[in-house]
Amino acid sequence: MSRILILFIMVFNSLFAIDATMEIIRRSGVLPIIDVGYILNDNANKSVATRIHKMLIGDLKVSGHFDVHEGENVPSGAVNYEEYKTKGVHLVAKIATHKEKNGIMAQLYLYDITTGKEAFSKRYSVNQENYYPLLAHKMAIEINDYIGAPSISWMEKFVLISKNVSSGVGQIVLADYTLTFQSILISDGRLNIFPKWANKEQTEFYYTKYLARPTLFKYNIQTRKNEQILSSQGMLALTDVSDNGQNLLLTMAPSAQSDIFLYNIPSKKILQLTKYSGIDVEAHFIDNDQKILFVSDRLGYPNIFSTGIDGKEVVEQLVYHGRNNNSATAYGEYIVYSSRDSNNEFAPNAFNLYLASTKSDYIRQLTIEGVNQNPQFSVDGETIMYIKHTPVQSSLGIIRLNYNKSYLFALPKGKIQAIAW
Numbered sequence: 001m002s003r004i005l006i007l008f009i010m011v012f013n014s015l016f017a018i019d020a021t022m023e024i025i026r027r028s029g030v031l032p033i034i035d036v037g038y039i040l041n042d043n044a045n046k047s048v049a050t051r052i053h054k055m056l057i058g059d060l061k062v063s064g065h066f067d068v069h070e071g072e073n074v075p076s077g078a079v080n081y082e083e084y085k086t087k088g089v090h091l092v093a094k095i096a097t098h099k100e101k102n103g104i105m106a107q108l109y110l111y112d113i114t115t116g117k118e119a120f121s122k123r124y125s126v127n128q129e130n131y132y133p134l135l136a137h138k139m140a141i142e143i144n145d146y147i148g149a150p151s152i153s154w155m156e157k158f159v160l161i162s163k164n165v166s167s168g169v170g171q172i173v174l175a176d177y178t179l180t181f182q183s184i185l186i187s188d189g190r191l192n193i194f195p196k197w198a199n200k201e202q203t204e205f206y207y208t209k210y211l212a213r214p215t216l217f218k219y220n221i222q223t224r225k226n227e228q229i230l231s232s233q234g235m236l237a238l239t240d241v242s243d244n245g246q247n248l249l250l251t252m253a254p255s256a257q258s259d260i261f262l263y264n265i266p267s268k269k270i271l272q273l274t275k276y277s278g279i280d281v282e283a284h285f286i287d288n289d290q291k292i293l294f295v296s297d298r299l300g301y302p303n304i305f306s307t308g309i310d311g312k313e314v315v316e317q318l319v320y321h322g323r324n325n326n327s328a329t330a331y332g333e334y335i336v337y338s339s340r341d342s343n344n345e346f347a348p349n350a351f352n353l354y355l356a357s358t359k360s361d362y363i364r365q366l367t368i369e370g371v372n373q374n375p376q377f378s379v380d381g382e383t384i385m386y387i388k389h390t391p392v393q394s395s396l397g398i399i400r401l402n403y404n405k406s407y408l409f410a411l412p413k414g415k416i417q418a419i420a421w
Contacts, residue, residue, distance in 0.1 A: 031066055033088055033089045034089070035093070036068060037095070038095045039073070039075070039094055041076070041096070045099055053095055059152075060143065063144055076096065078118075091110065093110050093143060094108070108124065162416075162419075165187075168190075171192065173185065174221070185221065194238055195418065196420045198218055205218070206248070232254055243289055248263040259280050260283040273308075279302075280294055282294055292307060293318060295325065304318045305318060326340075327374055329377055332381060336353055336384055349371075350371065353367045353375055384401060395409055
């Protein structure tokens with residue numbers, strides 16, 4: 001994020017590995033051209049091969065680091081380096097796939113045309129066919145790593161999605177960032193909402209289930225253990241987990257009005273961080289978990305504020321743009337928040353995402369049209385994931401901040417209520 005205003009080509013030039021291929025890219029100031037094809041020795045594997053091929057092409061395009069040429073069925077074995085050189089191609093990727101009894105095996109061959117050598121070949125496998133997007137994401141990450149470009153490891157992180165499937169019924173789904181892979185984790189006929197990862201390994205997550213009163217659970221994906229943590233009158237939403245996994249930020253309303261609470265897991269103690277007669281919600285850790293940002297209506301409309309984690313610090317206003325800012329996230333000095341851009345009494349209002357600096361007057365609009373909410377930064381601060389609602393569909397959005405690129409991945413059925421990345 002510290003280089004968010006620097007032109008992409010400067011980032012590209014400074015981070016590329018020093019080899020023959022990248023020297024050419026550095027001098028020419030253009031993206032490396034990669035030709036991506038698949039090897040088809042058996043028509044029975046064509047469906048899998050073409051799906052992985054399409055997903056890999058999409059990943060490389062989303063990275064912003066390649067000029068992708070879409071090859072099709074290509075021969076196995078060595079490539080004709082001179083032929084590709086005349087076409088200006090820098091890299092060639094070939095994918096060979098094989099359906100196995102318990103999943104898919106895929107082999108990636110990457111050739112560096114400038115050096116005239118095979119860069120690497122690697123085998124990947126998954127034990128279920130519907131996991132095939134994960135193969136492509138891993139391939140894209142390792143091709144990207146080969147050229148020394150900024151990491152795109154966020155592509156292989158799972159996304160938790162809570163979606164409304166009918167009135168009072170919500171599912172929690174495990175998905176990849178394109179929503180192509182989806183696996184239902186929680187679906188018991190109740191309203192299950194507000195999922196948050198419990199650890200960086202993505203093996204456990206928290207969520208709220210509505211029983212006699214809102215109740216917080218922790219679910220282990222590997223063991224399927226479902227552990228009840230606590231419950232509260234009114235409302236209960238876990239909005240963030242500290243980096244060490246020891247502290248939770250909760251929005252609760254035990255006395256009618258919602259406030260922010262800090263729950264320490266080892267001690268099981270709850271500390272109230274805000275005590276306001278109005279609405280305080282949507283808290284997130286910032287400044288190495290020493291402060292929080294949250295949404296409050298203490299100006300007469302929702303806006304973004306911060307305070308300390310001891311409940312004693314003065315509340316500070318963080319955002320000075322917009323009149324209805326109802327969700328936010330932060331990375332370093334930057335905040336991305338959702339702000340209402342229309343005031344329609346009889347029609348849906350537009351909420352757009354904005355990027356702002358806490359150290360300057362810099363503001364940048366990131367989305368247009370629809371209802372854009374629940375922004376979340378990637379671990380490196382270069383990518384934003386968010387929810388976009390339009391009258392016709394609900395989508396997961398990706399914004400590549402340094403490249404001015406954005407992508408939408410529609411949910412086929414249902415409406416996304418919340419995401420955790």
